[in-house]
Amino acid sequence: MLRHALPRAVPVFLLFLLTACGQEEPVHVSISPVLVVQPQPSALASHSYPGEVRARFDPQLAFRIGGKVTRRLVDEGERVKADQPLAELDPQDVRLQLQAIRAQVAASQANLNLVRAERYRYKTLLDRQMVSRSQFDNAENLYRSGEAKFQQLKAEQDVASNQASYAVLRAPQDGVIAQRQVEVGQVVAAGQTVFTLAADGEREVLISLPEQDFARFNLGMPVSVELWSQPGQHFSGRIRELSPSADPKSRTFAARIAFQAGKVPAELGQSARVYIQGEGASALSVPLSALSAEKGAPYVWRITQDNTLEQVPVQVGPFGEKTVPVLKGLKTDDWIVAAGVHVLHPGQEVRPIDRSNRTINVAAKE
Structure with a gap:
C-alpha cells in the first residue's frame, strides 16, 4: 500500500517546492x-608660492598722544570686541591740563559777563546821550574780544577733554590681537604702533613674488589656493593687491590673494600654497x-x-x-x-x- 502512495506524493511535493521558489523576494542591488x-590645474603647468593666511583688514593700533603705559588689558591672540579698552596711559598730565583749561574757561566766562554788562550800560547811556560814541565803541570792542576769548578757550577745553579720553586705547572693531608691541612701564610716542588687530571678516593669503617674475603678474589675475590643513582641495582666488616696491631684505614683492568663494575655512596664520597658471598652459x-x-x-x-x-x-x-x-x-x-x-x-x-x-x-x- 505504501508503494502505491509514494509515487503520488512525490509530484505533490515537487509542485509545492516550485511554488515556494517562485515566491522568493527579488535581490536588491545596492548602489x-x-x-x-x-x-x-597641474602644478607642472603653474607656478606655486607659499603663503600665510591673513585678515583682509589688519590695522595697526596706536595711542593718539604720548605717555607712559600704566595698564595693558589684552594679550596677543586674545579676541576683542569693538570699543573694548586695550591699554591705558598715565592720565595725570592730561587731566591737569584739562583742569587748567577749565579754570581759564571759567575766568573767561566771568570776564564775558562783565563786559556784556558794561556794553549794555554804555548802550543805555548812549541812547540818553550821556556818553560819547567812542566810549560805547570801546565797550563794544571789549565785549567782542571777551566773547572771542571765551569761544577760543571753550574749543581748547574740548581738545583737552578729547586728549584725556585718548589715554585709553580702544579696539575700533571686532577681531583678534595679532601682535603686541607694548609693555607696562613703556613710554610710547603718539602714533607708535602698540597692537596689530586682525579684524573679523574676510581672509586673504599673503605671498612673496620674486622680482624676476614680477612683471608678468597683474591685479585681478585668477589663482588657485590650497590650504595646508586641507590638502588636495583648491579654492579659487584672485590677486587683489601688489606691492609697488620690493622688500629691501628679501628683494621680493608682497602680494595679497583674495578668495572668490563666499566663506573659506581659513584661520589666521595657517599655511597655504598659491598656484598661478603659467602663460599658455592649460x-x-x-x-x-x-x-x-x-x-x-x-x-x-x-x-x-x-x-x-x-x-x-x-x-x-x-x-x-x-x-x-x-x-x-x-x-x-x-x-x-x-x-x-x-x-x-x-x-x-x-x-x-x-x-x-x-x-x-x-x-x-x-
Whole structure:
C-alpha cells in the first residue's frame, strides 16, 4: 500500500517546492558610493608660492598722544570686541591740563559777563546821550574780544577733554590681537604702533613674488589656493593687491590673494600654497589613484549626468608624487572617480561623494 502512495506524493511535493521558489523576494542591488574629485590645474603647468593666511583688514593700533603705559588689558591672540579698552596711559598730565583749561574757561566766562554788562550800560547811556560814541565803541570792542576769548578757550577745553579720553586705547572693531608691541612701564610716542588687530571678516593669503617674475603678474589675475590643513582641495582666488616696491631684505614683492568663494575655512596664520597658471598652459591634474590603464592606454572613470560610469581615455604627462597631469581628455567641470577604480565597470550606477563625505549632484551647474 505504501508503494502505491509514494509515487503520488512525490509530484505533490515537487509542485509545492516550485511554488515556494517562485515566491522568493527579488535581490536588491545596492548602489556603491565612490569618492570623486574634479581635475585641478597641474602644478607642472603653474607656478606655486607659499603663503600665510591673513585678515583682509589688519590695522595697526596706536595711542593718539604720548605717555607712559600704566595698564595693558589684552594679550596677543586674545579676541576683542569693538570699543573694548586695550591699554591705558598715565592720565595725570592730561587731566591737569584739562583742569587748567577749565579754570581759564571759567575766568573767561566771568570776564564775558562783565563786559556784556558794561556794553549794555554804555548802550543805555548812549541812547540818553550821556556818553560819547567812542566810549560805547570801546565797550563794544571789549565785549567782542571777551566773547572771542571765551569761544577760543571753550574749543581748547574740548581738545583737552578729547586728549584725556585718548589715554585709553580702544579696539575700533571686532577681531583678534595679532601682535603686541607694548609693555607696562613703556613710554610710547603718539602714533607708535602698540597692537596689530586682525579684524573679523574676510581672509586673504599673503605671498612673496620674486622680482624676476614680477612683471608678468597683474591685479585681478585668477589663482588657485590650497590650504595646508586641507590638502588636495583648491579654492579659487584672485590677486587683489601688489606691492609697488620690493622688500629691501628679501628683494621680493608682497602680494595679497583674495578668495572668490563666499566663506573659506581659513584661520589666521595657517599655511597655504598659491598656484598661478603659467602663460599658455592649460594642463589639468588628477590623483594617481584615479588613473588606470588597459593595454597600455590610460583612462579614468567619469561620472555622467545620471550617476553612471563611463570610461574616458586620457593623455597624461610625467607622473608626479601624488598627481599626474592630464593633457587631453578632461575638462575642469568633470567629476572623476578618485579611488577604487580597479573594481568598476562601464554603465555602473554609483553614488558620488566628495572628501567631506557629501553627496555630489553631478547634474547641477557649478
